[in-house]
Amino acid sequence: MPLQLRRRGLYVRVGAGVALTALLAGCSGAGGASSSGGGGDTLNVLMVNNPQMIELQKLTAANFTKDTGIKVNFTVLPENDVRDKITQDFSNQAGQYDVATISNYEVPFYAKNGWLHPLDDYVAKDKAFNQGDILKPLQESLTAEDGKLYAEPFYGESSFLMYRKDVFADKNLTMPAKPTWDQVADLAAKADGAKPGMKGICLRGLPGWGEVIAPLTTVVNTMGGTWFDKNWNAKLDTPEFKKATQFYVDLVREHGEAGAPQSGFAECLNGMTQSKTAMWYDATSGAGSLEASNSPVKGKIGYVPAPVDKTDSSGWLYTWAWGMQKASAKTESAWKFISWASSEKYENLVGSKIGWANVPAGKRASTYANADYLKDASAFADVTKKAISSANPSNPGTQPRPTIGIQFVGIPEFTDLGTKVSQEISSAIAGKQSVDDALKTSQALAEKVGKEQK
Missing domain, CATH: 3.40.190.10 (Periplasmic binding protein-like II)
Known part of the structure; x- marks a missing residue:
């Protein structure tokens, strides 16, 4: 049976990307892209x-x-x-x-x-x-x-953590079977520079409610934060949300990929494939490309569950x-x-x-x-x-939620809200503003949406 939770049926234009980002640009395949119809067949x-x-x-x-x-x-x-x-x-x-x-x-x-x-x-x-x-x-x-x-x-x-087994072995690093985010940050620091040009971890920094917001929200969930409480009160300025966001921004700025504010799923996948990063937290669907027959890192990658803090699991759906x-x-x-x-x-x-x-x-x-x-x-x-x-879309964190969603908030208005907040977070990753300033602006945006839901 479906999850019987409150969902809004209002139409809001859905225009941003989510979760996976296209690896190929404008490819139409055999015969070209077509929208022309034909007969009944x-x-x-x-x-x-x-x-x-x-x-x-x-x-x-x-x-x-x-x-x-x-x-x-x-x-x-x-x-x-x-x-x-x-x-x-x-x-x-x-x-x-x-x-x-x-x-x-x-x-x-x-x-x-x-x-x-x-x-x-x-x-x-x-x-x-x-x-x-x-x-x-x-x-x-x-x-x-x-x-x-x-x-x-x-x-x-869902989402999980991918890491280079050979690099970890060379550096005498051990990946826990169920890592915490603190452990991941420590490993990222130690793996940084393990090979020439290799960074410790790749995390999405590209604006988009389905780009940086997706992995970041799973970190917020497991560190005790939430976008909204059960009464639709915005919670982006709480200590828990700030802690998670500061952690994410610091980790990617200190040990993440070059050009992080422009890096999404595709860029991190390319970085992992080209041995430019020792770890990558992202969609489980990325593993198929890493293990493809023509992949230069096939057989070199280890896979463990999404890192946690206060929750037992944190992978998205x-x-x-x-x-x-x-x-x-x-x-x-x-x-x-x-x-x-x-x-x-x-x-x-x-x-x-x-x-x-x-x-x-x-x-x-x-x-x-x-x-x-x-x-x-x-x-x-x-x-x-x-x-x-x-994965538990109805209860992904440490407190009750007003609607479903792990890496997103299950309302159509999140398309616009998540995209605007992502721009603030990406700006913080770029060093153009502080996390506190980014979340101050974001809280005001979320409050407007919360009032509409009430």
């Missing part, structure tokens, strides 16, 4: 240009279209751009796109506004899809307050998922695509054609019972599954 799919989606695009014609006769026209855009375009098309119910990539952040608002087609009837008829195989936290996050399922996950993720527009006139074909793209069959296809480490995992229990997948993903598979399973 043609679907229009709008999706983010993350690596897993690019691989799906390349596999579609020779597999899905060949088997079903349904042609798929893909429009593939960077994350911020795709969110703007999805919101515009779905809010107007223009029907230009039948299917789009949305996340567990948008589902409650889109469903409440009547922009999504519920999927329960299709799931009930399609026994081969095996809805029971979908990991419970993801299924719950894609189920709205009305009890209906509105999206199917393409992949799921996120999924890129397939949503069907309510106005689509091709719902049966749309479901065939969604069920294929989210299926165990598709995971097996990726494993056999591209490599098992590249599988869009984190969504099905069967993935973690697949011997082929576990062989290639053994370094991170178990840690990822445990992180997703232990």
